[in-house]
Amino acid sequence: MKKNDIILIAITLVVALACFIGTRIWQKSNTDEDAVAVVTIDGDIYGEFPLSEDIVERIEFPDGSFNVLTVSEGYADVTEASCPDQICVHHNHIRYSGESIVCLPNKLVVEVKGGEDNGIDGSTY
Structure with missing residues (x-):
């Protein structure tokens, strides 16, 4: 593996993690006690x-x-x-x-x- 491959994989993982965390935060903010x-x-x-x-x-x-x-x-x-x-x-x-x-x-x-x-x-x- 080259250095650029490792950087690309790291960036992809960071973006995926950010999307996952963002989705969880959005779901929690959409909960309603009156649901x-x-x-x-x-x-x-x-x-x-x-x-x-x-x-x-x-x-x-x-x-x-x-x-x-x-x-x-x-x-x-x-x-x-x-x-x-x-x-x-x-x-x-x-x-x-x-x-x-x-x-x-x-x-x-x-x-x-x-x-x-x-x-x-x-x-x-």
Whole structure:
């Protein structure tokens, strides 16, 4: 390896680390104490569950299928489901506004939405 190769690798690592840290800071600044997990089934709102409370909700469907939504410690997660692929169960928990968990066989969507809108989409200097 030449000296320029090492410099290029070092610069690439520094930029990647800066992007990672910037993303984490941005995510933390977008958390909201009033955030809720909004559950929709086939496009209709089933319920809104505050992330600040610990809740276990079993959502049953007319065909006998079900999903279990668990909200605890500021996270929402689908912990059980009757669907065959279990993708919604294996999905990581969600807590930031805009994140979602989808169960296609049951047409269930869990999405985190923040509290009040502060009216600012972005700012530049």
